Amino acid sequence: MRQIRRAAVIGSGVMGAQIAAHLANVGIPSLLLDLVPHELTADEQKKGLSLDHPAVRNRLATEAIRRLHKLSPAPLFRADYAKLITPGNLEDDLHRISEVDWVIEVIVESLEPKRQLLERIEQHWHEGMIVSTNTSGISINAMLEGRSEAFRRHFLGTHFFNPPRYMKLLEVIPGRDTDPAIVEFMRDFGTERLGKGVVLAKDTPNFIANRIGTYGLLVTVEEMQKGGFSVEEVDAITGPALGRPKSATFRTLDLVGIDTFVHVANNVRENVADPEEQRAFVVPEAIQKLVERGWLGEKSGQGFYKRVKQNGQRQILVLDLDTLEYREQKKITSSALEASKQARGAAGKAKALIQGRDKYAELAWNIVKRVLVYSAEKLGEIADTIQDIDAAMRWGFNWDLGPFELWDALGLVETAERMRAEGLQLPQWVEDWIAAGHRAFYEEADGKLTMPVSGKPEPVRVPAGVVDLAALKKAGKVIAQNSGASLIDLGDGVACLEFHSQNNAIGPDILAMIEKSVAIAEKDFAGLVVAN
Numbered sequence: 001m002r003q004i005r006r007a008a009v010i011g012s013g014v015m016g017a018q019i020a021a022h023l024a025n026v027g028i029p030s031l032l033l034d035l036v037p038h039e040l041t042a043d044e045q046k047k048g049l050s051l052d053h054p055a056v057r058n059r060l061a062t063e064a065i066r067r068l069h070k071l072s073p074a075p076l077f078r079a080d081y082a083k084l085i086t087p088g089n090l091e092d093d094l095h096r097i098s099e100v101d102w103v104i105e106v107i108v109e110s111l112e113p114k115r116q117l118l119e120r121i122e123q124h125w126h127e128g129m130i131v132s133t134n135t136s137g138i139s140i141n142a143m144l145e146g147r148s149e150a151f152r153r154h155f156l157g158t159h160f161f162n163p164p165r166y167m168k169l170l171e172v173i174p175g176r177d178t179d180p181a182i183v184e185f186m187r188d189f190g191t192e193r194l195g196k197g198v199v200l201a202k203d204t205p206n207f208i209a210n211r212i213g214t215y216g217l218l219v220t221v222e223e224m225q226k227g228g229f230s231v232e233e234v235d236a237i238t239g240p241a242l243g244r245p246k247s248a249t250f251r252t253l254d255l256v257g258i259d260t261f262v263h264v265a266n267n268v269r270e271n272v273a274d275p276e277e278q279r280a281f282v283v284p285e286a287i288q289k290l291v292e293r294g295w296l297g298e299k300s301g302q303g304f305y306k307r308v309k310q311n312g313q314r315q316i317l318v319l320d321l322d323t324l325e326y327r328e329q330k331k332i333t334s335s336a337l338e339a340s341k342q343a344r345g346a347a348g349k350a351k352a353l354i355q356g357r358d359k360y361a362e363l364a365w366n367i368v369k370r371v372l373v374y375s376a377e378k379l380g381e382i383a384d385t386i387q388d389i390d391a392a393m394r395w396g397f398n399w400d401l402g403p404f405e406l407w408d409a410l411g412l413v414e415t416a417e418r419m420r421a422e423g424l425q426l427p428q429w430v431e432d433w434i435a436a437g438h439r440a441f442y443e444e445a446d447g448k449l450t451m452p453v454s455g456k457p458e459p460v461r462v463p464a465g466v467v468d469l470a471a472l473k474k475a476g477k478v479i480a481q482n483s484g485a486s487l488i489d490l491g492d493g494v495a496c497l498e499f500h501s502q503n504n505a506i507g508p509d510i511l512a513m514i515e516k517s518v519a520i521a522e523k524d525f526a527g528l529v530v531a532n
């Protein structure tokens with residue numbers, strides 16, 4: 001049985017240190033290695049240390065571990081878990097990776113250093129050791145040039161999102177020669193041990209979430225400029241009203257870093273072959289100017305928004321993209337936005353917004369339709385299933401609904417008709433799916449959820465270790481039930497008490513079910529969990 005007992009994380013920057021922290025959170029000790037510094041700090045000089053002192057040579061990783069305690073949200077579940085991370089450096093300690101089961105490369109985003117590092121890692125590699133990269137966009141296969149076949153079989157991409165403890169998404173990207181058993185292992189390990197939502201991505205520029213997400217952001221800016229909308233108007237439309245996070249479009253960019261966004265867009269543009277797609281990934285001039293000015297978002301104190309204190313009052317000003325000047329935010333009134341606010345659930349909200357009858361509804365539709373079509377066009381190229389694309393957007397961008405889930409919510413057939421009427425060309429597989437009589441991408445058959453795979457409905461994948469209460473209920477595993485809660489047999493002698501009242505409010509129904517469940521569990525079960 002393959003197991004990961006110890007790991008090595010190479011690169012102790014923003015991501016590396018936090019990935020080591022997350023491994024510590026799940027009880028996996030790791031070595032954290034980085035470069036050897038070439039100069040002494042003032043503090044080291046004062047202490048009389050020389051460049052060959054271990055404290056100096058391990059400084060980057062040691063400092064990175066210390067910084068973990070200052071980050072918010074906290075990367076470590078408990079501060080003392082930091083002792084599971086051993087700092088070291090790439091000159092004195094690289095040989096120690098022979099003691100670990102998994103090496104994850106998290107160094108600078110540049111092909112040549114990554115390639116050279118993998119060459120050095122291979123010198124200490126042993127059969128069975130998994131090696132992966134956290135690259136956001138560099139080709140896995142290109143990185144492997146010069147490596148042995150055995151090494152290539154054990155290598156893959158494991159792309160965490162920042163912050164890795166909190167962002168649910170883990171994109172697993174097999175290389176051309178990765179052993180399928182290792183891909184499967186990483187998928188289960190990522191889900192069950194690391195607690196991530198794992199999707200399988202293909203070795204294409206920026207993989208799934210960043211490819212679709214960046215396209216969506218660029219389309220948003222394009223539609224915004226076409227329609228003469230402001231930054232705050234776009235954020236009002238592309239946040240919870242559309243089933244997306246409050247940070248919507250421009251707050252998200254400020255949080256992620258506008259330079260990072262430009263880097264991803266450029267990487268896709270430089271690495272895709274289709275001229276139309278290259279054009280779609282050209283960064284608008286206004287955004288390029290922000291990067292030139294160093295207005296990168298939160299980390300530089302200003303981006304699309306800027307916090308100021310005026311007359312003793314805190315205020316958030318917004319950037320005018322035409323003049324590049326900050327001004328006060330304007331209030332927005334929109335019947336479509338209002339309808340969305342009144343509607344329930346992400347699907348209801350998005351539908352109410354898009355089916356509204358004002359310019360904001362039109363803006364939402366113009367953005368959404370292009371993202372839906374692009375996602376459908378990329379199926380097969382960036383991922384094999386719509387489930388992987390939907391999950392990547394939910395877990396990587398915190399959307400409530402992935403593109404195909406949103407399309408279903410809006411009505412597959414009606415939405416396709418409107419798209420065609422407006423001159424959009426739908427991918428052939430979508431046309432064929434509709435022509436075959438399907439009314440949705442996700443459909444239920446025999447109590448199982450299915451999705452289109454090569455033109456046929458196939459069951460969606462249920463991740464390892466995930467309990468699906470809805471499926472258990474359908475399978476007749478409900479032991480007791482009232483309008484507030486259900487007691488469900490999970491198997492293995494464990495029962496689950498599930499609350500399902502409105503907003504999980506605890507009323508007499510739930511109280512009654514708690515008493516009943518405890519009595520049943522004491523008699524018939526080894527354990528009882530409360531969950532939903």
Ligand code: NAD
Nearest residue numbers: 011012013014015016106107108109113134135136160162
């Ligand atoms: P970073 O700049 O914070 O850290 C990179 C670390 O690598 C530094 O500690 C640096 O000393 C070390 N390093 C640089 N050159 C090296 C070399 N030649 N050999 C060994 N070590 C070297 O970068 P980061 O943001 O942590 O990103 C690391 C990787 O993770 C990149 O591939 C990046 O694309 C990817 N990634 C980043 C994010 C993010 O949000 N920052 C998210 C997902 C993936």
